[in-house]
Every structure is written in C-alpha cells, then in structure tokens.
Amino acid sequence: MTAEAPPLDREIRDRDLDDAALRAALARTWATRSSLSGWIGEVDHKRIALRFVLTALFFLLLGGSAALVMRLQLARPESGLIGPDLYNQLFSMHGTTMMFLFAVPVMETIGLYFVPLMVGARQVAFPRLVNFAYWMFLFGGLMLWIAFLLNTGADTGWFSYVPLSSLQYSPTKRVDFWAQMVTFTEVSSLAVAVSLIVTVLKHRAPGMTLDRIPLFVWAEFVNAFVIMFAMPSVMIASTLLILDRLVETRFFETSAGGDALLWQHLFWFFGHPEVYIIFIPGTGMVSAIIATFATRPVFGYVPLVLALIATGFLSFGLWVHHMFATGLPKLGESFFTASSMLIAVPSGIQIFCWIATLWGGRPRFHTPLLFVLGFVFIFVAGGMTGVMVASVPIDLQVHDTFFVVAHFHYVLIGGAVFPLLGAIYYWFPKVTGRLMSERLGAWNFGLAFAGFNLAFFPMHILGLQGMPRRVYTYPAELGWGGLNLLATTGALMFAASFALLVVNAVTSYRSGRAAGSNPWGAGTLEWATASPPPPYNFALTPLVTSREPLWSERTALPVVTGLRVDRRETFVTSPAEARPELRDMAVEPSIWPFVAALFSGLTLFGSIYTPWAVVAGSPFIAAALVGWFWPKSAKEE
Amino acid sequence: MRERRVADYSALPDYGFGPKSPMWWGTLGFCALEGMGFAIACATYLYLAFVNPEWPINARPPDLLAGTLVTILLLASVVPNHILKAAAERESIRAVRIWMPVMSAFGAAPLVLRWFEFGMLNIRWDSNAYGSAVWVLLGLHTTHLITDVGDTLVLAALMWTRFGRSGKRFSDVSDNAFYWDFVVLTWLPLYVLIYWVPRL
Structure with missing residues (x-):
C-alpha cells in the first residue's frame, strides 16, 4: 500500500484522512530518525522497553553463569574449582544481579512495553525520562560487572550487612561499587514507576474506566506504587553506607552511637517489598495468559484487583521477618509472624480465581499456559515453606541454611521467572510478528520444570540437614555430597532450558510462522494493532466499552478521532472515568x-x-x- | 480488525492546569517518592535517637537563629508563590515575568542562610551518629532547595523568551509553584527534628 501522505506544513486532523493516508502521515510524524542521535535519544516506549528487557536478560545470563559456577563448585565435597574469595564475589554478584539488574527491571519494563498498548495509548508518559532510566540502568549494571572483572566484585552478599560491609572489614572498593550500583538501578526503577503510574492514570483510552483496566495493567500499576515507596529506603541506606565509608559519618558504627541493625531495617524495609515488586507483575502476566488460553474472562476480576492492592500494602508490613534471628522484642516478632502469614490470604485468593477461570473455560494448552501451570505448582510449594519460615521457632532453626535458599528460589523463580517465560512465549508474536515454535516450547517448559525442581528441591533437605548457605565447600563426612550433585545436575538442566529458549527465539524471529495481529484470539487492546506495533501504536484511539474489547466488539472496533497528525499528539483522559480531557503533545527524541x-x-x-x-x-x-x-x-x- | 469511528474530540484543548495535566501527576509522583525518602531519613534520625540513651550525643543542641530564619523565610515564600501560581493560571505573562524572579530570590535567600545553619549545628558529621544524622537531614533538604531553585531560574529565563507565551509553559509555572509548596512542607518536620528534638 503506497499512500500519499499530506504535506505537514499545516494543521492536519486524523478525521480528514482516509485510512491509508492517515497511516502514512502518522508513520512520518512518529518515526525515529535512523541516526546515532535518533538511536540514543529514542522516545518510543516499545523500543526502550525492548532494550531494557534484552539488557536484563543479558544480566540474567551473567547472574545465571555465576550460579552455575557455584553449583559446579558445590557438586562434590572439598572441591578446589574456585576459592573462598571468588565464591564470596560470585554469590554476591549472583544475588545482586538477579534482584537489581534482572528481576526488577525485566518485570517492570515488560509493563513499559505493554501497558501503553493495553490501555490504548500512543505513548508512555514522560518517554524521555524513561530513556534516561534505561541509560542509568545500563551504566550501573556495566559498572558492577566491569568492576567484578577487575577483581572488585561485590563480596558481602546481596544485602551487604554491616559491620561486614563497613570500611573496617571491607577495606577495598568492592562494597562501594555495590552501593553506587544500587543508586543507579533504583533511580532507573523509580523513573519508570512514575512514568507507568501517570500512563495508567492519564493516558487510558476514552471509556476505559477503572473497572475495565486489564489485570496485567493493574498489576504493573500497583507494582509501580510499591516501587515508589520501597526503593527510596534502599537508596538512603546505600547512600548512608557509602557516606560512612567515604566521609566517615557514623550511622552504622556502634562505638559512635550508630547501629548495625539500622542497616537491616532500612534494607529490608525495601528488601521485602522487593520480593513483591518481582512477584506482582508475574501475577498480572498469569491473569493475562489464563484468560486468553481459557478463552473466557478471568473469574473474580474485583477480588483479583483487591488482592493485588492488598498484597501491595501488606508487603510493607513484613520486613522484620528477615530479622527474626537478631533478638528483637517478642511482641515485634509475633506481629511480623502474623503479618507474614496474612499475606498468604491475597495470594490464595488469586490462585483460587485462576483455577476457577481454567475450570470454567476451555483451556488450550499452548506453551504460555504450560509455564503458568508450572508457576502454580512451584509457587504454591514455595508459599508453603514461606508459611513455615514465617514462624519464629522454625525460622531460627533454618535461618541461613539451604532451606531458605530453596524457599526463596521457589517463590522467586516460581512466582516471577515461570510467568515471565510464559509471557515471553505469549507476547513474542506481538513484538516480532512471528510465533515461537510450540514443539521447542514444550521441550523448553519440560526441561525448565524438571531442572528447576531437581536443582532446588534437594536444597530443602540439605538445609534441614544443617548445610549453611554461602559456604564455598563442605567436608565429605557430612554426607551432603549426593544431594548437592543432584542439585547441580538440575541446575545444568535448568540452564539448558534457557539455551533452548534462545534457540527458539532466534530461529522463530528469523523464520517463525507469521502471527498476524491476534494469533491467540485474545481480548485485550494490544492485540488490536499490528504485530509488531507501529511507532504510534494505534492509528485511531480505541473507545473502550468493556474489559475485553476484542471479544465484545466482534465486527468492528469503535474508535475516536480528533488528534492532529502533523505533530505527535495523544489523548489525555481523567483518572477514574477516562473521560477525554486534553489533546496532549508527545515529545520528540532528544539526546x-x-x-x-x-x-x-x-x-x-x-x-x-x-x-x-x-x-x-x-x-x-x-x-x-x-x-x-x-x-x-x-x-x- | 476493522474500525468504526464513533466520536470526535477535535475540540479538546491542548494543555490544561492541575490534575488535568500529566505533568502535574508526574510532579506529584516525584513528591511522593522524595517525601518517602525524607520520611526514611527522619525515621533513621528517630531510630538513632531512640537507641542512644543520650541525645544529642556529646553536643549542644544547634543554635536556633539561622534555622528559624530559614523557616520564617520559607513560610513567607508561600504567599508570593501562590500569587505566581494564580498569575500562571490566568496566563498573565506580565505578572509571571515579575513574580518568577521574586520566587527565585525567595529560593536563593534560604540557601545563603543555609551556609550558616551548617555552622550552627555545633557538631561535625564525623563526630558521632547524631552529627551524621543532622548533617544528612540538612544536606538532603539543601539538595532539594538547590534543585528547585535551579529549576525556577531556568523557567524564569524561559518566560522571557518566545517560548514563554505558550499555554503549556504557564502550566509548567503552575506545577513548579506546586512543587515549591512541597519543598516548604518537607522542611517543617526537619526543622522540628534538627532544632527542637535535641532540646526535649
């Protein structure tokens, strides 16, 4: 189709153009120049989000490799593969990378890609801020890993407790690199969070009232608030730590009125919500995938939304359960035990709503749904051990053992990585225009599920047998060798499943089956536009009349007009009712x-x-x- | 999927004030996360005050003069700030061009006094945890002041260029004034913590 785009030297409205001329004009107005300045000054939320996701997956590769080296070291007793110093750096780099450089950015920025599409917007709010966030994230992550390559890798664990991380016990610059990396990544996450919140509040398509917002968008929205209130705590904490180390402030120095537990409070006030920052978007992905593959609206929309909000609030009331072994007052311990068990309630509500949706639908077992079923199994198992360690007497027994390692990998990998893998298979066709191979997908899932359980289930037993975490080796007489070998075998299988994912993605990107705009027959708006979506997302903004517009509007999607096409314009709507308020000017790229x-x-x-x-x-x-x-x-x- | 055109919104304005404008919500978002940062810093101060039997530790409480003058100045600045905000919302370029420099001065003056405030704390940051806490609280708010004054100065300059007359710019001035209220508001608990808690 070659359409003549009208000249752009005067004000032109979309309503005056036919479909072909409209698309030609929009393509010209919204295109990013193909030059270096265009590339680094990108403002298309999809392209920035894709960079974020790919960079985060690159960090997953690095963090995963660190884990594999540790697993190889632990595969047999008294192994001399690597020494204690490198082991310390590896577990610190692994945890830091997975939490700060992989999980948070990837879960947040899949939202950056799909939230605007799902709410029918042309652009995210403050795209330049989002571009700034990407570069901050990239620079921070590279800094941490280049320092590691120069033997200055973080070595005090991902939570860098004082006094170990104080200048006295960690005199090199390793901790400082860790602490500044925190600032880079948190600035980045906070910037994206503000952008997502304003996108959801002000850029929803007309008619998308609060009760018509897709559940994935609700999840990213709630998540952005959790980020906004949790991350400042770790930024303050890491700044105080670096001040103590650099200009001799005394925040954590007991001899000068400082306090070591202050660090733990500040860290975990962020660190516990952090777990939910990773998990909440995962639940959104699960809701999206289940609805599509059960071919029916999700059962219990309102309870699901309320559960998300409740999880967001409750996540701030749990941090002390990471500190049960520090000798806190009994009343405090009881309170935090109760709140830790309480958060199982909204999680339970979500699980039951998803099961009911599948029960009442006609499930189609494509790869995304397989990963979601894997999620349900693994996450529930992790939740069970979570309820166990919420109880102080059990926690004191298993604290700092492999039991805890098993628990949090079950909830984090189960709660976030499995939904993420499902989401990659689900949305890959939208992003690339091609479907991934279902056959390889099924193998990918099988290998991941078996490998994961083989790697992490034995760790429960190892922990109960007393194996502490963060030891670089163990004597043969303790009898931990067999289970450790099993865990390492599982870890290698799990890693192989990711290799398969890469193979599937690369071959499908090159020669996969063409997807069309809506290959799964899904109901939400991201499937209304082309795959991959054009820079302006939608030629005409949809008018939303229900939760699943593509299911309720079978023949033709209602759309609205009124925007100029000679410059970048987008609708701004009211926060609750999504009534149109403004035609807002979207920004151009900027270096x-x-x-x-x-x-x-x-x-x-x-x-x-x-x-x-x-x-x-x-x-x-x-x-x-x-x-x-x-x-x-x-x-x- | 085919499309059917059902409504036209060509008549909508292309800028708006307050909650209509995405920038207002963005500013509110930054107020929330910065406010959280201040809250955490205050909690740190109170935590240290709680775990130490003696507070302030080995120091006289800070002298009141400079800090109190800053407080009075900041509170007084709310009046011209709201005159400026109203001027921006009626889109009066003349009034905005007068009141923006006035507000820049109201921002800069506390910074001059702030220099003396650090001297009147009667303790260094590296003496003990109390010293560290008051220096960091004061330092955080100083950073806050500097960034907002910088922002106000740039915007004041912009109002004198050809870009000053656009509706969007007036909306920016209004949001900037809204943010200044927040800068003043965050100072009040800090003033109590730094100057009065040590006197309890």
Missing part, C-alpha cells in the same frame, strides 16, 4: 536524557573515590537537564 545519564553516571562513579566528584559533576548534570527541558522549536509547544 539530552542520555547526556544527563552519562554525567550522572560519571558523578556517581567518581564519588566512589572522592566526595568532590559530586561538586565537580553537578554543574554538568545541571547543564544537561537544562538542555533536556529547553524547548527546541515552536512545533514542540
């Missing part, structure tokens, strides 16, 4: 967010060595921000 991220990165990096880096770097950051906000042309107004 300044990249420049600001570069200077911010250099400043944070420099501050590892001297506090004067902040003084030296601030003017540059300020200049970049001025460049960012200063309008460039009258058209931008």
